[in-house]
Amino acid sequence: MNSPARDEVTVWDPLIRLFHWVLLASFCLAYFTEGEAFEPIQERFDGEWLQGVHAWAGYTILGLLLFRIAWGFVGPRYARFADFVFGPRVVAAYVRDVLMLRARRHVGHNPAAGAMIILLLLGLTATVVTGLALYGADKGLGPLAGWLLESSDEKIHQLQEAHEAATHFTLLLIVGHLLGVAWESFLHRENLVRAMINGRKRR
Amino acid sequence: MNTKTAFSTLALLLLAAGLVSPLLAADSKPAAAATTPAAAPAREITKEQAIEMATKAHPGEVTKAYEDTKKGKKTWEVKINGTDGKKWEVHYEIKTGALVAEESK
Numbered sequence: 001m002n003s004p005a006r007d008e009v010t011v012w013d014p015l016i017r018l019f020h021w022v023l024l025a026s027f028c029l030a031y032f033t034e035g036e037a038f039e040p041i042q043e044r045f046d047g048e049w050l051q052g053v054h055a056w057a058g059y060t061i062l063g064l065l066l067f068r069i070a071w072g073f074v075g076p077r078y079a080r081f082a083d084f085v086f087g088p089r090v091v092a093a094y095v096r097d098v099l100m101l102r103a104r105r106h107v108g109h110n111p112a113a114g115a116m117i118i119l120l121l122l123g124l125t126a127t128v129v130t131g132l133a134l135y136g137a138d139k140g141l142g143p144l145a146g147w148l149l150e151s152s153d154e155k156i157h158q159l160q161e162a163h164e165a166a167t168h169f170t171l172l173l174i175v176g177h178l179l180g181v182a183w184e185s186f187l188h189r190e191n192l193v194r195a196m197i198n199g200r201k202r203r
Numbered sequence: 204m205n206t207k208t209a210f211s212t213l214a215l216l217l218l219a220a221g222l223v224s225p226l227l228a229a230d231s232k233p234a235a236a237a238t239t240p241a242a243a244p245a246r247e248i249t250k251e252q253a254i255e256m257a258t259k260a261h262p263g264e265v266t267k268a269y270e271d272t273k274k275g276k277k278t279w280e281v282k283i284n285g286t287d288g289k290k291w292e293v294h295y296e297i298k299t300g301a302l303v304a305e306e307s308k
Contacts, residue, residue, distance in 0.1 A: 043266055043267065046269060047267055047269040047271065047280065047282075048269050048270055048271055051271070138273070138274070139271075139272045139273060139274070139275075140272060140273070140274050140275025140276070141272055141275075145275065149274060149275050153304070153306075
């Protein structure tokens with residue numbers, strides 16, 4: 001590993017970066033394989049294969065979520081929840097400062113980014129749990145099949161709606177996350193995308 | 204990364220893998236069917252037969268037909284752009300030819 005330049009510090013550890021990009025890839029894969037917006041493309045692929053890829057992308061996200069939660073307690077300083085989870089008042093005050101272009105720069109996650117991470121983890125958990133429930137009820141596959149196989153068609157339909165709602169909620173958060181990254185990069189004149197690739201930020 | 208971090212990382216990855224793997228095992232075979240099939244003479248159907256049955260019930264253009272698991276049963280799923288303006292998904296059990304589900308949107 002290259003040693004960081006003198007005025008730079010390694011903020012994002014290699015596992016956090018790997019987590020971030022594998023999560024992005026898995027979410028995109030899951031969305032492209034079953035998302036309604038991509039039906040014209042999906043029609044060119046084998047339906048069973050698409051569903052298999054979708055389920056595996058979902059399991060990957062589940063594994064990543066479990067890792068991230070554990071890493072939030074035992075990982076390096078900037079990966080820990082204790083470093084970036086603040087109360088609602090601090091978050092609101094920070095968001096106000098951001099909008100007024102006077103927010104203080106944080107080397108790790110700022111309070112708004114911290115709140116976004118928690119929301120994203122919740123959104124993804126809801127998406128994965130409803131997905132697993134749907135997989136069990138509709139197809140009779142996966143770990144929840146034993147409990148949910150005898151679900152009525154109405155229940156299956158509700159699970160489908162819940163899975164879609166959780167996905168759309170998560171997508172909305174992703175848009176917010178991207179806006180936040182762009183805004184903060186502009187505000188503090190630094191490339192936050194690059195920082196999530198090489199892990200380094202200026203001191 | 205120092206040795207301690209490396210070890211805790213490895214331990215975490217193993218933990219995550221351990222937690223997920225039993226879930227994956229459940230995927231390999233469908234759970235037992237909820238209801239026992241009716242005593243009707245069971246007869247295995249081909250994909251072509253499934254398509255024929257589906258288009259008879261819902262005339263239209265067949266966009267896709269493939270093997271799929273539905274409610275714990277191996278089925279032929281037939282997708283149809285119906286002449287009634289609806290998109291139909293019809294599932295027939297491969298082993299018996301019984302209708303397992305039909306949905307429209």
